[in-house]
Amino acid sequence: MDNTFKALVINESTTGFTKEIKEKNLSELTKNDLLIKVSYSSINFKDALSASGNKGVTRKFPHIPGIDAVGTVAESNSKKFPIGSKVLVTGFDLGMNTWGGFGEYISIPEKWAVHLPAGLTEKEAMSYGTAGLTAGLSVCQILQSSTVNSENGKIVVSGATGGVGSIAVSILAKIGFDVLAVSGKKENEYLINSLGAKEVINRNDFIEMYDSKPLAKPTFVAGIDTVGGAILSGMLKSTQYGGIVTCCGMTGSTEVNTSIFPFILRGVHLAGIDSVEASLSVRNLIWGKLSNEWKLSNLEDIITEIGLEELPDKLDEILTGKAKGRYVLKH
Template sequence: METFKAFRVEEVEGKFVSSIQDMPFQELEENEVLIKVSYSSLNFKDALSFAGNKGVTRNFPHTPGIDAAGVISESKSDKFKVGEEVLVTSYDLGMNTNGGFAEYVKVPANWVVKLPENLSKKEAMIIGTAGLTAGMSVLRLVETVKPEDGTIVVSGATGGVGSLSIMILNKLGYKVAAITGKETEKQYLLDLGATEVILRKDFEELKNRPLLKPEFAGAIDTVGGVILENIIKSVNPLGVVTACGNAASIKLELTVFPFILRGVSLIGIDSQNYPMNYREQVWSKFAKEWKLNYLQNNPAIITMNELSEKLNLMLKGQLKGRTVLELA
């Protein structure tokens, strides 16, 4: 083959348009691999790139897709052989490097993880960057907070990171309170493993005091803003809060009281450049002790022709759970 199909975003007269195009193969450089992509998945960064956000993708035309799972088709790395099943998540994939919304993707070998045994390529993309972020958050949280310490609260609960966090925590025996702005999704969250559902409008109405009544042993926050502020104020002494998102706001208006009077720890989660040894640890857990019924998360399986529609819905906050792009 001389070309392959890719979902391309172009800037035309100040507007960003998408289409499926035939793309030529490029020669591999040293320590690069070519992956025949079986599955990718949709993340908010993909939606931003699709919309032409220059903070995510500087130059267009471009192929989004910050996740990819497939098979090594060609290798110029001693680490990988042709035919090996692999996955790539985050780094610069799909941002300023052409990403996984294509039949083939060329990437540096040091971005690539061998697919663990007992984990399929499809399962890996149901997890994707969202699941990797959830896994990192849980990994840091459970270092300190144990199931007997009390309830863990998860914000943005119907999103990819939130829903997978609930599933992992439930698997590990934690009680989980889920915060959501979607009143119609209460049963969905209970089915995932949440023991309590808190409506965002109620949680945001909490009074603006330096400390609130302690209610939670720990938290995984995916949205930032007032929600994160109120979570930190509501965590038990020596509780742990992980933060990985800023969809609500990049601002955090707090006193130091939660940290010095209750000893609360705030841990930032950066999935984009997370060290490889920790990535491999998280992926191994997904294949073993964190092995989940991923279909419980009701992933939507789509084709390349449906990408524009789903990305637009994601921009409007109208997708729940995970959406997986099938290419093979």
């Protein structure tokens, strides 16, 4: 086994942060239970923050981002994952302060890994990645509500062309829900024909529709919000009695401005979604669904496969809100 590997390395200097493709040595990785040769990774908003030098995500530099990875166990101190095992890793500290999937090797504790589901290829697993896991957790949370079914009304999804939003729209459409997609991009054809949304509304129009009202017409049986701020507030105001809104992102704002009326007059539930520290049992449940009854036939429409050389530009696209769908990194 070659002791060197390629990676996108983020360095800090007196003038800021740089992104460079460098050759690293395996000895530089923290010794752990599993050494994994990475086949694919994917790009998430948190990766873009880490690559920009955001100290709220990554404290120490030089650093290799990449909160998602799939690959083959090259060295193992684990009975659960012998050498040659195909494993999937998302979240925990990977890519945050532990060198991540933007390198050809990662070294992790065994408790971070799950076996690659039989129903998924490595590329398909990274087509989902953290975004797919988060979307799946959101859909699962909604389906647990006794008031939510496809006959009661439509579901609204924000950030619908992004990673989490595009997969959430596709899963909901696959299992029979009518979806209203909220997006700031002019991608109506993609949202309807590729992802399966029934309707599309511009982000600013959605905000304006609900901005001045403490409570609005009960339009949606549920909502999946990926951006926060005024859109989340609008979803809460317009959800039907006993409905639920999930919240998993903050690309729009970390704040939400709403009255208590949706909660005390309509019994609306607001559920936070966290995929970083989700238990292995929950992860296995969601990955099982993503590889079986929720498995999407349109994954190729959602993803763009890239190489390491393209990664810096794509990270900038993610950070500035110009990305569409998912970027999957092939090593």
